[in-house]
Amino acid sequence: MSSAADSPLIEAHDLTKRFGDFTAVDSVDFSVRAGETFGFLGPNGAGKTSTMRMISAVSPVSGGTLRVLGRDPATHGPEIKARMGVVPQQDTLDFELTVYENILVYGNYFGLAKDVIAARANELLEFVQLSERRDSKVEPLSGGMKRRLTIARALVNEPELLLLDEPTTGLDPQARHVLWDRLYRLKQQGVTQVLTTHYMDEAEQLCDRLVVMDQAKIVAEGSPRQLIDRYVQREVVELRFAGTPSVDGQLEGLGERVEVLADRILIGTDDGDGTAHAVHERGVPVESVLVRRSTLEDVFLTLTGRTLVD
Amino acid sequence: MAAVAHVPSTTPLERTFAVTSWHARSYRRTWRATITTAFLNPIFFLLSVGVLLGQLIDDDRAQLGGLSYVEFVAPGLLAATAMQMGANDAMWPVMAGIKWLRTYHAVLATPVRVGELVIGTMGWSGVRVLSAAAIFTAVAAIGGAIPSALAVLAPFAALLTGLALNAPITAFSASLEGGDDGWYPALNRFALIPMFLFAGTFFPVSQLPDWLEPAAWATPLWHGVELCRMLTTGDLDVLALVHVGYLLAFVVVGTILAVRLHRRALLK
Numbered sequence A: 001m002s003s004a005a006d007s008p009l010i011e012a013h014d015l016t017k018r019f020g021d022f023t024a025v026d027s028v029d030f031s032v033r034a035g036e037t038f039g040f041l042g043p044n045g046a047g048k049t050s051t052m053r054m055i056s057a058v059s060p061v062s063g064g065t066l067r068v069l070g071r072d073p074a075t076h077g078p079e080i081k082a083r084m085g086v087v088p089q090q091d092t093l094d095f096e097l098t099v100y101e102n103i104l105v106y107g108n109y110f111g112l113a114k115d116v117i118a119a120r121a122n123e124l125l126e127f128v129q130l131s132e133r134r135d136s137k138v139e140p141l142s143g144g145m146k147r148r149l150t151i152a153r154a155l156v157n158e159p160e161l162l163l164l165d166e167p168t169t170g171l172d173p174q175a176r177h178v179l180w181d182r183l184y185r186l187k188q189q190g191v192t193q194v195l196t197t198h199y200m201d202e203a204e205q206l207c208d209r210l211v212v213m214d215q216a217k218i219v220a221e222g223s224p225r226q227l228i229d230r231y232v233q234r235e236v237v238e239l240r241f242a243g244t245p246s247v248d249g250q251l252e253g254l255g256e257r258v259e260v261l262a263d264r265i266l267i268g269t270d271d272g273d274g275t276a277h278a279v280h281e282r283g284v285p286v287e288s289v290l291v292r293r294s295t296l297e298d299v300f301l302t303l304t305g306r307t308l309v310d
Numbered sequence B: 001m002a003a004v005a006h007v008p009s010t011t012p013l014e015r016t017f018a019v020t021s022w023h024a025r026s027y028r029r030t031w032r033a034t035i036t037t038a039f040l041n042p043i044f045f046l047l048s049v050g051v052l053l054g055q056l057i058d059d060d061r062a063q064l065g066g067l068s069y070v071e072f073v074a075p076g077l078l079a080a081t082a083m084q085m086g087a088n089d090a091m092w093p094v095m096a097g098i099k100w101l102r103t104y105h106a107v108l109a110t111p112v113r114v115g116e117l118v119i120g121t122m123g124w125s126g127v128r129v130l131s132a133a134a135i136f137t138a139v140a141a142i143g144g145a146i147p148s149a150l151a152v153l154a155p156f157a158a159l160l161t162g163l164a165l166n167a168p169i170t171a172f173s174a175s176l177e178g179g180d181d182g183w184y185p186a187l188n189r190f191a192l193i194p195m196f197l198f199a200g201t202f203f204p205v206s207q208l209p210d211w212l213e214p215a216a217w218a219t220p221l222w223h224g225v226e227l228c229r230m231l232t233t234g235d236l237d238v239l240a241l242v243h244v245g246y247l248l249a250f251v252v253v254g255t256i257l258a259v260r261l262h263r264r265a266l267l268k
C-alpha cells in the first residue's frame, strides 16, 4: 500500500451531478489524501450530499471524472464499498433489530465470518459507548446514540475511508462533543474521513482541509486557518442595534470590510479593539459592540454574501 | 484500522443470501403479527368453507370433477394464501425499505448490488410462502382434504404463485416515486380480492358468465389454483406446463422490472 498512500484516496475533476435540468454539483475539483479529515462546508442545498453519494458509488456521475480508492465508482462500486464506511445524512438503521444485530447483519454483507463480526461488534459498541444498550431496540435510542450506532455499523468492515454526511446535525452540544471525540480517535487510528457540515465550528474542530461549497460550486479550499487568513481579517467587530442597523456613512474607513446583515453589522479588521474604540468615538448609535476572532462563518459570508445557517 | 484492506471478497450468491437472512432476522421479532394471516386464516377458511359449508353442497360432485368440496377448495386456498403473502411482502415492506425507513439504502452502501438486494428480498418472501404452504398442505392432508401423494409438490406450486405476485408488485412498489401508499388499498380491492373470490378458488371458473371466464384465465391466481389443484388431486395433465410457464413469465418479467425500478429509485 505504500504507493497508494502517496496518491489521493479520492480525486475528482469537473465532477458534475445533474437531476434533470437542475445542476446539483457543478464541475467541482477536489482530492482527499490518505489520513486526512476532509470537509465539505456549505449551506442547505449546496450539493454536499449529492457529492457524497457520488463518492459512495450509489449515485452515477453526470459529468467529469471521479476516482475513489483508485477506482471508478461506475465500474467498481462493490470493490470500493468493501473498503469504505458510509454514515448517511438520514439514519438508515433497522428498527426491528437490536443495536447489536444492526452491526451483525451489516457485517454479513461484507462476507465477514460470524465470529469476526461478533468480536468487532462488541469492540465497536464499546468504542461508541453503546455497550450497555447492546441488546436494546434501536427506536428508543436518542439521536446521538443512533448516530453513534450508525458510525459503529459503518466501521464493521474496518474501512480505510469513512464518509460522514452531517454527522452531528440535530444533536445537542454535549452529544456533538462526544461524537467529535470519537471521530478524532478514528483519525488518530489512521482512518481517512470525509465529512459534510453546515457548522463552521465542526469544520474547524475536525477538518485538516476543507472546501467551501455554495450553489453547486466549490468557492474556496484550504485548511481552516488558511481560509481565514486568506479571505478575512484577523478579527471581527460585531455591532448590534436597537432596531435595524442604520449608520449612513459613519463607519467610513473603519476596518477592512463591512458587512451589513439584517440584525447586525460586521466589521472585519486586524485591530479589533482599535476599531471598536473608533466606533464609540464616532458616536455610532449601537446597542452593543463585540470583538471576536474571525471564523469560517466570516469566510463564508465574505465569499457568498450570505450566512451559513439560516 | 486503516493500514491494509483485508476485506474478504464475496460471491453474488453469498450477498443475496445475506439479504435473505437479514429479513429472516427482522422477521423473528414480528412473526407473531403475521402468523394469523400466514397460517391460521387459511386453515380457518378450510374448516369453515371447505368442511362446514362444503357439507351443504357435496351432493353435486359432478360439477367439481368428482371431488368433495373440501378437496376442491383446499388447493384453491393454498394458492390464494400464497398469492396474498407474496403480494403483501411486496407492498409496505418494500416501500419502507426504499422510502420510509430507508433500510435498502443501508444495504447498498455495502458491496451488495441492487439485483442481489431485490432477489434476496424476494427470496425471503419465497421462504415464507413455501413454509406456510407446506404447513397448510400437511394440515389439509391430515384433515382428509388431499387425495393425491403428488401433493408433496403442491407447496412448490404455491411458491411459484406467491412469487408470480411478489415480483411484479415489488416492481410496482419501486415505481411509486412519491412513496404513495394510497395505491395499495386499491390494488387489494380491485385486483387481489376479486382474484381471491373469482379466479377458481371457491368454484370452477366455468360457473362465471361466459364473457368473464377469459378474464379469470388471464389472472396469475387462476393458473396457480389450477396447478395446485392438479397436484393435490393427482389429476395432472399437460396443461400444467402452461400454468408453470404463465407463472414463471410473471416471475421473470416482474423480477427484471423490479431490479430496474429499484435501481431508478435507489441509485439517483
Ligand SMILES: Nc1ncnc2c1ncn2[C@@H]1O[C@H](COP(=O)(O)OP(=O)(O)OP(=O)(O)O)[C@@H](O)[C@H]1O
Binding pocket: A019, A022, A023, A024, A042, A043, A044, A045, A046, A047, A048, A049, A050, A051, A089, A198, B268
Ligand atoms: N434526487 C434528487 N432529485 C432532484 N433534485 C435533487 C435530488 N437530490 C438533491 N436534489 C437537489 O440538489 C440540490 C443539492 O442537494 P444536496 O442534498 O446535495 O444538498 P446538501 O448540500 O446536502 O444540502 P443539506 O445541507 O440540506 O443536506 C438541492 O437543491 C436538492 O433539492
Ligand SMILES: [Mg+2]
Binding pocket: A048, A049, A050, A089, A165
Ligand atoms: Mg445533505
